[in-house]
Each structure stands twice: as C-alpha cells, then as structure tokens.
Amino acid sequence: MAEKAISPVMKQKKHVPWLYLLPALIVMSIFIVYPMINTIRLSFLNEDSTASAATDCREGQPCWGAFENYRYALTAEIDGSSFKAGWESFWLSSYGNMIKWILVMVTGTVVIGLLFAVLADRVKYEALSKAIIFMPMAISFVGAGVIWKFMYNFGTSETQIGLINAIITAFGGKPVSFLSTIPVNTFMLIIVGIWMWTGFCMTILSSALKSIPEELLEAARIDGANEFKIFFSIMVPIISPTIIVVLTTMVINVLKLFDIVYVMTGGNFGTDVIATRMYTEMYKNFQTGRGTAIAVVLVLAIIPFIYMNISRFIKQEAER
Amino acid sequence: MKKKFLLVALLVVFSLVLGACSPAAEPPEEPAVEEPVQEETGIDCMGAEGGEISMLYQWSGAEEENLNKILRPFAQACNVTINAESTRDQALLDTRVQAGTPPDITFWNVTQLTQYKDQLVPMTDLGVHEENYADYWKTIGSVDGAWLGLPVKADPKTLIWYSPANFEDAGYSIPTTWEELDALVEQMVADGKVPWSLGMESGDATGWTGTDFIQDILLVTQGPEFVSGIIDGSVPYNDPAVKEAYEIYGKWAMDPVYTVGGAEGTVSVGFNDAILKVFSSPPEAMMVKQSGFAGGTITETYSDLEYGTGFDFFGVPGAQGLQGGSDWMMSFSDSPAVKALVAYLSSELGGQTWAEVGFDLTPNLAGSTSYVDAALAKKGELLANATGFVPDIGDSIPGGFGSAEFTGITDFVNGGDLDTVLNDLAGVQAEALE
Numbered sequence: 001m002a003e004k005a006i007s008p009v010m011k012q013k014k015h016v017p018w019l020y021l022l023p024a025l026i027v028m029s030i031f032i033v034y035p036m037i038n039t040i041r042l043s044f045l046n047e048d049s050t051a052s053a054a055t056d057c058r059e060g061q062p063c064w065g066a067f068e069n070y071r072y073a074l075t076a077e078i079d080g081s082s083f084k085a086g087w088e089s090f091w092l093s094s095y096g097n098m099i100k101w102i103l104v105m106v107t108g109t110v111v112i113g114l115l116f117a118v119l120a121d122r123v124k125y126e127a128l129s130k131a132i133i134f135m136p137m138a139i140s141f142v143g144a145g146v147i148w149k150f151m152y153n154f155g156t157s158e159t160q161i162g163l164i165n166a167i168i169t170a171f172g173g174k175p176v177s178f179l180s181t182i183p184v185n186t187f188m189l190i191i192v193g194i195w196m197w198t199g200f201c202m203t204i205l206s207s208a209l210k211s212i213p214e215e216l217l218e219a220a221r222i223d224g225a226n227e228f229k230i231f232f233s234i235m236v237p238i239i240s241p242t243i244i245v246v247l248t249t250m251v252i253n254v255l256k257l258f259d260i261v262y263v264m265t266g267g268n269f270g271t272d273v274i275a276t277r278m279y280t281e282m283y284k285n286f287q288t289g290r291g292t293a294i295a296v297v298l299v300l301a302i303i304p305f306i307y308m309n310i311s312r313f314i315k316q317e318a319e320r
Numbered sequence: 321m322k323k324k325f326l327l328v329a330l331l332v333v334f335s336l337v338l339g340a341c342s343p344a345a346e347p348p349e350e351p352a353v354e355e356p357v358q359e360e361t362g363i364d365c366m367g368a369e370g371g372e373i374s375m376l377y378q379w380s381g382a383e384e385e386n387l388n389k390i391l392r393p394f395a396q397a398c399n400v401t402i403n404a405e406s407t408r409d410q411a412l413l414d415t416r417v418q419a420g421t422p423p424d425i426t427f428w429n430v431t432q433l434t435q436y437k438d439q440l441v442p443m444t445d446l447g448v449h450e451e452n453y454a455d456y457w458k459t460i461g462s463v464d465g466a467w468l469g470l471p472v473k474a475d476p477k478t479l480i481w482y483s484p485a486n487f488e489d490a491g492y493s494i495p496t497t498w499e500e501l502d503a504l505v506e507q508m509v510a511d512g513k514v515p516w517s518l519g520m521e522s523g524d525a526t527g528w529t530g531t532d533f534i535q536d537i538l539l540v541t542q543g544p545e546f547v548s549g550i551i552d553g554s555v556p557y558n559d560p561a562v563k564e565a566y567e568i569y570g571k572w573a574m575d576p577v578y579t580v581g582g583a584e585g586t587v588s589v590g591f592n593d594a595i596l597k598v599f600s601s602p603p604e605a606m607m608v609k610q611s612g613f614a615g616g617t618i619t620e621t622y623s624d625l626e627y628g629t630g631f632d633f634f635g636v637p638g639a640q641g642l643q644g645g646s647d648w649m650m651s652f653s654d655s656p657a658v659k660a661l662v663a664y665l666s667s668e669l670g671g672q673t674w675a676e677v678g679f680d681l682t683p684n685l686a687g688s689t690s691y692v693d694a695a696l697a698k699k700g701e702l703l704a705n706a707t708g709f710v711p712d713i714g715d716s717i718p719g720g721f722g723s724a725e726f727t728g729i730t731d732f733v734n735g736g737d738l739d740t741v742l743n744d745l746a747g748v749q750a751e752a753l754e
Contacts, residue, residue: 047719058751079740154588156519156581156597157604177584180734266524268730269587280524285720 036299043069043292053289069293077272092270094277097186098301101257101273104187106250108194110243113201117209118231120202130206134199141196145263148192152178152264180269189271192260197253201246208242209235241312248309255302274298362669364660365398366447371657375404376413377427386679387427393673394664400657422652425661427472430460430648430711437463441654443470446662452671452684456544456641456708461648469648470666471683472674474709476644476699477611478536479633481595481618486603498540498638508606509577516572516579517597517605519589520730527726529591530573530733531714533609535643536636537565544641544708551716553753558739558746566729566738573733580605586733592617599631609636611644612680615695627695641708646683675700683709719752721745 018025042049044066046056057063064071077093079085090096116133120126136144153162154177160166165175178188212235220230236243258275261267267276274294282291379387384406395402405423407413410432416422417436426432433440444450444467450458453471461469487493490511495501508515520529538547542561549555550562576582580597581589589597595614597604599622608614618631625631635642649665651658664670671684675691681703682688688704691697703709714722728741 056751058754154581154584156585156589157600177581177588180584180587182734262524266526268524268526268727269734276524280723281720284524284723286718287720 039292039295042288043296045289047287047289049288053293056289069289070297072290073293073297077277092182094272094274097271097273098255100186101190101193101254102251104190105193105197105254106247108190109197109201109250110205110246112194112198113246114205114243116198116202117206118235120206121209130199130202133202136196137199139196141259142263144192144196145260148195148260149179149264152188154178154180179265179271182270185265185269186271189260189264192264193254193257197250201250204246205239205242208239212238241316245309245312248305248312251305252302252309255298255305274301362667363394363397364663364667365400366656366660366663368655368657368660369399371398371655371660372401372403373425373655373657373661374423375402375425375427376416376423377404377406378408379427380406380408383679386677389677390665390670390673390679391661394661394670398657398660400660417652424653424655424658425649425651427647427649430469430646431716433461433469433648433650434463436650436652437466437468439652440468441651441658442466442468443651443662443666445654446651446659448662449666449668452666452668452686454683454685454706457683460646460709469650470662471646472649472665473647473680474642474644474683474703475612475646475680476635476642476703476706476709477532478539478636478639478642478644478702479611479614479699480607480609480636481598481614481631481633482607483599483603484629484632486598486606490606492606494634495637501637505572505578514576514578514580514605515607517589517594517608518573518579518586519581519591519594519597520586520733521588521590525723525726526587527728527730528714529594529610530569530586530729531725532611532643532712533569533573534562534565534729535710535713536609536639537568538562539639539641539643539708539710540636541565544710547641547643547710547713548708550713550749551711553749556746557749558742563738563742566732566742570732570738583733583735587730596621599625612695612699633695633698635702641710642702642706643710643712645711646709717749717752719748721748721752724748 044053045051046053052066053068054063054065056068057065062071062075077089077095079089091100116130120129120133123129139147150161151163152165153160154165154175155161160169160175162175164178169175176184179185216234216238217230220234225233256275257273258279261271261273261276262279265271267273267280272280275298278291278294278298281287281294285291377384377387384404391402394400410428413422413426413428413432417439422436422439443461448467448470457471458467461467461471490508490513492504492507495504505515518529518533520527522528535547538550538561541564546555546561550557550559555562572578573586574583576585579586580594591610595608595610595617598606598608599618614633615627615631618625619627622630649662651662665674666684668684668686671682671687672690673687674682674684675687675689675696678691678693678696681691681696681700683703685704688700689697691700714725724745728745732738732741
C-alpha cells in the first residue's frame with residue numbers, strides 16, 4: 001500500500017481493530033470461553049464440585065486419579081470381562097452408537113441428497129419435489145421424534161397404531177418392536193435422522209451443481225461421455241469442496257445429536273449416544289464431574305471436524 | 321447439594337421431566353366434597369391465642385386448599401394467624417435455613433429430616449400425641465434418636481387395579497395372600513386370559529413401574545426392613561432375595577402368556593396405556609399394578625366407569641408393609657402456637673379432620689376410620705394394617721441409582737443377563753452410599 005497517499009484520519013493505530021472486535025469478544029468470553037473453561041475445571045472435580053475427582057476412587061477399582069471422571073466417561077460402558085464381551089458392549093455403548101450414526105447417517109444424507117440434487121435437476125416439478133424433501137427440516141427434532149415414535153409404534157392388540165407395523169400385519173406378518181429390538185433400533189433412529197437432514201444436504205449440493213458451467217457438460221456429451229461418466233468424472237470432482245463441507249457439517253451435527261434418541265428411546269435398549277449420556281449424568285444423576293467430562297470428550301471429538309470446516313472456509317475465501 | 325437444587329430450579333423444563341419420573345408426585349385423587357365438621361371443643365390452644373405461625377410447603381391449588389381445610393378449625397379456635405408460602409423450590413427452604421431465618425413450620429420430604437437435623441425441634445418437645453402413631457413412623461422420622469418430623473400425609477402405591485365386572489364374569493375372587501395371587505394368575509392363564517398388564521415405557525424414565533413391582537415383591541418376600549436395608553446400603557442390590565424378586569417379575573413380564581405383548585410389550589407399552597388395557601373392551605389383561613393415580617387415568621378415558629363397580633383395587637396381597645410417598649411436618653420453632661399446632665395435628669381430632677378432608681392418607685391412627693371417600697377408606701385400612709412404610713428405593717438413593725435401576729430392569733426384561741444387571745446396580749448402590 002502507498003502510505004503517503006492516505007490521510008491521517010484514515011490512519012489507524014494497531015489497537016483499533018481490537019476495539020471493533022471488543023463487543024464480540026466480550027460476548028464470546030462470557031458465553032463461550034468462560035463456560036468452556038469452567039466445564040473443563042468441573043470435569044476434574046467430584047459430583048458436587050467440592051473436591052478433586054480423585055476422591056471418588058474406590059479401593060480395588062481402577063483409578064485414573066484426577067482423570068477419574070474421564071475413566072468413567074470412556075470405560076464405564078465397556079464390559080471388560082472378556083474381549084468378546086468388551087467388543088459387544090462397545091458396539092452398544094454411546095461411542096459405538098456414535099460411530100454407527102456417523103457412518104450411516106452422514107453417508108445416507110449426503111448420498112441421497114446428492115442423488116436427489118442430480119435427479120431433481122432433470123424433472124419438470126423440480127421446485128415441488130425439492131420442497132417435499134426439504135420439508136422435514138422445518139420440523140423440530142422433538143416433533144420428528146414423536147411422529148416417528150408413532151410410525152414405529154408396537155401394538156399389543158389386533159389394531160396397530162404404528163404405520164409400519166400396520167403394514168406388516170396387513171401382509172400377515174408379526175408386529176415388530178422396532179425401538180426395543182437390539183441392534184435394529186439404533187438404525188431405526190438413524191432413519192429418522194436421515195429423513196430430517198437429507199433436505200439440507202440436497203439444497204447445498206444442488207446449488208453447487210447449478211454452478212457448473214453448462215458448456216463443460218455439453219462439451220463432454222459431444223465427446224461421447226455418458227451420464228454416469230459425466231457425473232463421476234466432471235460433476236463430483238468440481239463440487240468436491242462442497243461435498244467435503246457438507247460431510248464435515250453433518251458429522252458435527254450427528255456428534256451433537258440428542259433429541260431423536262431422547263424422545264424416542266430415552267437412551268434405553270442400547271441406543272445411548274454421547275449427548276444423551278451427558279444429560280443423564282448431569283441432570284438425572286446430578287454427577288456434575290462425570291457429566292462435564294463426557295461433555296469435554298464430545299468437544300474433543302468435534303474439534304477436528306470444526307477445524308476441517310474452518311480451514312476449508314479460509315481456503316475458499318482466499319480463492320475469491 | 322445446593323448446586324443440585326439450583327440446577328433443578330433454573331431448568332424448569334428439566335424439572336418437569338424429573339417430575340414425570342417420580343410417580344410419588346401425582347395429584348391427589350378426588351378431593352373430598354364435604355367440609356370438615358366444626359367441633360366446638362377438642363382443640364387445646366396451650367395459650368397460643370393471637371400467635372403467628374410462618375409456614376412453607378410444596379402444595380398448591382387443590383392440595384393447598386385441602387391443607388387449609390384441615391388447619392382452619394385450629395386457626396379459628398385458637399385465633400392463630402398462619403402466614404403460609406407455597407413453593408416447589410427446595411433451594412428457597414435451604415437458603416432460609418442456612419441464613420438462620422427458617423419458617424416456623426415446613427411440610428417437606430423425609431430426607432430433609434437428616435439434612436436439617438441440627439436445626440429442628442424434636443416432636444417430643446412440642447407435645448406430640450405419640451400414641452396416635454405406629455412405631456415404624458417414629459423410626460422413619462427419627463434421626464440419631466430424636467423424633468424430628470411428624471408424618472402428616474402418606475400415599476401408598478402397593479396397589480393392584482382390576483375390573484370388578486371382569487372378575488365377576490370369570491368368577492375370580494380377590495386374593496388375600498401371595499400364594500392366592502400366584503394361583504389366581506395361573507388360573508387366568510389356564511382360562512386363556514392374560515393376567516398382567518406390565519407396560520413400563522415412560523420416555524427416559526422407562527422402567528419405573530417395573531422397579532415399583534420389584535419393591536412390592538420384596539415387601540412380600542422380605543418385608544420393609546429388608547427394603548430399608550437396600551436404601552441404607554446394608555443389603556447389596558445383588559442379594560439373592562433381590563434376584564429372586566427379579567425372577568418372579570421376569571417370569572411374568574417376559575412371557576406373552578402372562579403379560580400383554582410379552583417382553584416386547586412390557587418395554588414398549590406406555591405405563592398409562594398399560595392401565596387402560598385392563599379396562600378396554602374386550603380387556604387385554606386382568607390386572608395392573610400401579611399407584612393411586614391410576615384411578616384418575618381410568619376415569620379420564622372411560623368416564624362411565626365408577627370406582628367400586630367399573631374399577632377397583634386391592635393391596636398387593638401378602639405385602640408386609642407399604643411403599644409410597646410421605647410428607648412430613650418439621651418445626652424450626654418451639655413457640656406456643658407451634659406447640660398447639662403439633663398437638664392439634666397429632667391429636668385424634670387432627671387425624672380425623674385430615675381423613676375427612678381426604679388429603680391422601682393420614683398416618684395418624686385416629687383418622688384411619690374417618691375417610692369419607694371410599695377409595696381413600698380402603699387405602700386407609702391398608703395403611704392402618706401395615707407394619708412398615710418405605711419410600712421408593714430409586715428415589716431414596718442419591719447419585720444416579722434411580723436412573724440406573726430403571727435402565728437395569730429395562731435391560732433385564734429386554735433380554736439382558738440378570739446377574740450382570742444386578743452386579744452393576746450393586747456397584748452403583750455401593751458407590752452412591754459410601
């Protein structure tokens with residue numbers, strides 16, 4: 001920059017940007033930074049935050065000293081009696097369930113969302129079909145949970161209130177208790193998540209698809225590429241930055257997931273996720289130390305994905 | 321402790337959720353219509369005329385109105401002014417006690433007796449009429465040998481609800497012993513009827529109707545002292561007797577022959593639906609074990625059913641003692657007015673007035689035959705014959721035992737290994753009570 005040309009009024013000392021930032025910084029410190037630091041502090045204390053977590057250690061039991069709450073957060077759900085028991089209990093623990101949720105729900109929403117984005121582009125009623133897919137986003141998680149709880153309802157009498165069991169019995173089948181049957185139940189909950197979030201993925205991916213220059217696709221078609229070739233070799237590579245952003249956003253969403261599980265099963269029948277477990281320790285058991293330790297584990301699990309999202313964002317800004 | 325209650329106070333939504341999982345807090349059923357009889361004499365004012373009593377309690381609405389009906393004869397006869405405040409927020413009481421400005425009288429839960437044991441005035445110093453209370457009430461109300469709280473209200477939930485019409489059609493009679501109940505259950509199965517409706521789905525508190533049932537079985541097989549032992553930790557939760565109770569329950573709760581829908585029905589039918597299944601037409605089951613609020617649930621859906629003919633209940637046969645919620649009067653003052661109030665409520669007249677108003681049950685033995693409401697009269701009889709009264713195990717053990725117990729019984733019914741479930745629960749119990 002040419003320093004000389006700038007008038008003294010426009011010259012700003014180094015601290016000035018900080019002044020502009022100050023209101024935001026104050027709000028952030030009060031509502032984000034302080035609670036976070038306090039949460040970390042509490043996670044090293046006992047259940048009513050009066051002494052170190054190490055005082056909760058019991059003789060003859062494994063103990064991680066000040067990290068006792070973290071021992072509880074990470075290992076309490078795992079049955080360590082044998083490798084087989086440990087493996088099985090892991091897949092029904094909140095962590096195992098979280099992996100199922102991430103694998104199935106994130107791929108489910110992104111793949112189905114992308115599919116709809118591509119297909120809806122070619123139909124007459126594009127706006128209407130997209131609106132239908134997007135509609136569940138407008139319903140709250142709790143509302144969706146209640147709706148699907150009815151869908152999955154297991155009736156003991158002749159009449160089935162639940163739509164799915166009504167269909168099954170209409171074809172002569174036996175009604176299934178979808179929400180209590182392990183391990184189907186977690187996947188039944190994941191379907192609700194996919195139903196809700198596919199619209200979000202579809203909208204973002206669709207706008208990315210529309211930004212692909214038409215000439216490029218036309219040139220490929222003239223060169224004799226079929227539609228599959230165009231999709232995998234041209235569309236997907238061009239929108240891959242967007243796909244990655246959608247993927248990481250969905251992973252963060254899924255890690256924070258609470259409402260669906262809380263409303264539909266209350267974390268019973270091996271469907272607990274990290275957030276419902278945190279709630280149970282914090283507000284039902286009043287185990288502040290353990291609850292906050294689980295919260296810290298959750299934050300640590302989310303941070304890499306937030307980092308990926310932000311670095312992607314900075315890169316994109318730089319490219320403009 | 322303080323932090324706990326502060327949290328609850330701040331998060332109203334959460335407290336509602338918590339409220340939903342403690343079935344002790346159900347609204348009282350059918351408030352009595354009749355005004356208490358005004359007696360000319362019988363109230364000993366002990367020189368309290370013109371005095372004042374400050375009071376803090378959790379009741380509001382119809383419950384508060386009931387309490388007022390009970391206190392009015394006393395306040396009028398002795399010209400005592402009662403300054404009452406109503407709050408569900410225990411933090412308010414905690415703060416006042418710690419600040420040294422407690423109310424003269426508070427009606428709260430039994431756990432507060434231990435919490436405030438250094439500030440409370442023993443009942444024996446306040447002129448309580450001891451003879452009107454069974455010994456077990458004094459034991460529950462005593463801390464370190466001092467009788468600190470007067471039990472004023474009890475709501476037992478050791479009850480089994482049934483349809484008298486259905487029982488009559490099938491020729492069944494009310495069992496009076498556990499063996500008779502067992503025989504009746506088998507008879508129903510032989511007749512092709514489903515005896516139990518054990519559905520226990522209740523959101524994130526799923527399982528509480530099951531743990532209530534377990535506790536009632538323990539009251540039959542072991543008795544109230546054993547249950548108190550679990551609460552204070554002297555009996556571990558994986559005791560063989562507890563396992564036996566789970567096995568008795570499991571035999572019924574996991575088999576479609578014995579309960580609606582078998583294990584799947586037990587874990588996925590809502591507790592309110594479970595009540596209604598006994599009274600539907602045709603009935604899906606013959607009996608449901610549930611607290612006093614079941615009567616309200618039944619009449620809400622089947623408004624043509626009446627107590628006594630359409631629906632009725634009997635105490636769990638063979639139970640040596642009852643389980644349920646109880647409210648306690650405790651005093652931070654020994655003023656003449658407070659003494660007169662303690663004397664009034666523990667007197668025969670006080671017990672009778674409480675029963676006539678019908679504010680749940682009174683542990684005061686003098687009131688046991690004065691109930692106007694038929695359902696209350698029957699419960700009153702159960703209470704008068706009880707040899708013990710125990711609170712809910714899960715509610716009484718702090719630090720997450722309650723929710724662990726719910727999850728445990730849900731896992732067990734859903735096919736989990738019983739020994740693993742009970743050993744885990746014993747671990748949580750030991751940790752909570754150490």
